[in-house]
Amino acid sequence: MEKKNIILIFLFLTCGSLSIYAQQVVPASRFEIQGRPFDNTPKFHRIDTAKYIGLPAAVKKLYTHAAGLFVTFKSNTSKLSLRWKTVDAGLGNNSTPIMSRGFDAYIKEVNGWRFAGVARPDLKNMESTATVVEDMAKTEKEFLLYFPLYKELLDFDVIIDENASFIDTKQSFDKTIVIYGSSIVHGASASRPGLAYPAQLGRKLNANVINMGVSGNARMEPAVADMLSDIGSADLIIMDCVPNSSPEEIKERTFNFVKRLRKSHPQTPILMVESITRQLGNYNLKWRARLIEQNTNFRLQYERLQQAGYKNLYYIPTDHLIGDDSEGTVDGTHPTDVGFERMLKIIGNKVEVIF
Known part of the structure; x- marks a missing residue:
């Protein structure tokens, strides 16, 4: 009986937590990927490696890395989290996990983009979940998310407040x-x-x-x-x-x-x-x-x-x-x-x- 009560209490607390921190998940498909040299590039690759068959094999593999790619969007969320998956969990011996397999976020201010937080990757698993920034004012903000530099990114979800607004945006550059x-x-x-x-x-x-x-x-x-x-x-x-x-x-x-x-x-x-x-x-x-x-x-x-x-x-x-x-x-x-x-x-x- 005591064990059963402990389980019920755990389930109650878990469900209560989910209701208090209810969220909406915005899948990668709702974003326009920016920073690419070409349109219609598959996945989160920088180029269509199947199209450029003459490239050296090592170069092809490296162009599957998401270096330089990013998304931008507007939301009045008070909390920003990410869930994502890379091709593996390996790390270089001269790089940080955040640079290699993580994300970082900026928020647009009058004088430009200002750093807001990072998504730290799981050090052992291909899949990671992380809070980027929380306890923000519930005013509309424009976010910029830079993708991992040294890994092939397989998928990602942006997680925001349940009732928060969401608008995918595209930057206009000079x-x-x-x-x-x-x-x-x-x-x-x-x-x-x-x-x-x-x-x-x-x-x-x-x-x-x-x-x-x-x-x-x-x-x-x-x-x-x-x-x-x-x-x-x-x-x-x-x-x-x-x-x-x-x-x-x-x-x-x-x-x-x-x-x-x-x-x-x-x-x-x-x-x-x-x-x-x-x-x-x-x-x-x-x-x-x-x-x-x-x-x-x-x-x-x-x-x-x-x-x-x-x-x-x-x-x-x-x-x-x-x-x-x-x-x-x-x-x-x-x-x-x-x-x-x-x-x-x-x-x-x-x-x-x-x-």
Whole structure:
């Protein structure tokens, strides 16, 4: 009898809790996914990998990651929660779980987007549920949710108050910027998705920044150039791909990569960014020599393109990109939030000059 009473009390408390905190679930199907380079892309992928069969296998897999994708909506909810599923629960050894598999949220204010909270992923399971922010005023707010950077997202639900309003929204941007690059563009090692420099650049300039970073695999293959060429509305293309390309690849591929981009984007400005000065080279002489050769070859190809008559080309050298105090990375290669802030200042200022 005593055991039965305990069970009844538990059920009563559980049901009571559900009635007090009654919620409505808004499925992913009710949102327009933003930050994609192409319409009609399946799932939460950045591109239709089945369409671009010539891409290297590793590049295809990385473009299933939801880096740079986001949704926006309006609601007067007092609490915002998420339920979502990623392809697995694995984590990188130089990244936070929130950046890799979680979400972060912003709320629009008069002077721009303001950070509101994060959805922390379950560390063991593919499926996660988390409260992002609660105890808010029941006034209408516009939310922005950045998707996980380093995982394929399989599904998500937004959970709000039972009687709260909900309106899916779509942002109006001043410009579209496409950034092709390495793990640094992809987002490593920001603490959360909204602090990767492409996301920060988008908020800073009210630009639709399309994140085409492919961690460890930005090597300027012709098939990648052709895929990027299909993006029709770019106002600026940023090439931040030096870190992954060998000195030989830079010498052999940079000119033709830009040449292919120019077939469909004859006047679009292209900003070429040298590799950050990776702090692994502070004492590792082999790394230091490689970096110098990479950046030297990239600059020579930039000059070659100019001599060949290519216009609207811009260049950022490695100088000061992540600061000069050796405190801008998590592991000697990937920027921390401090490193990204420093990159944003230099790259953002250059982009404003171009525009």
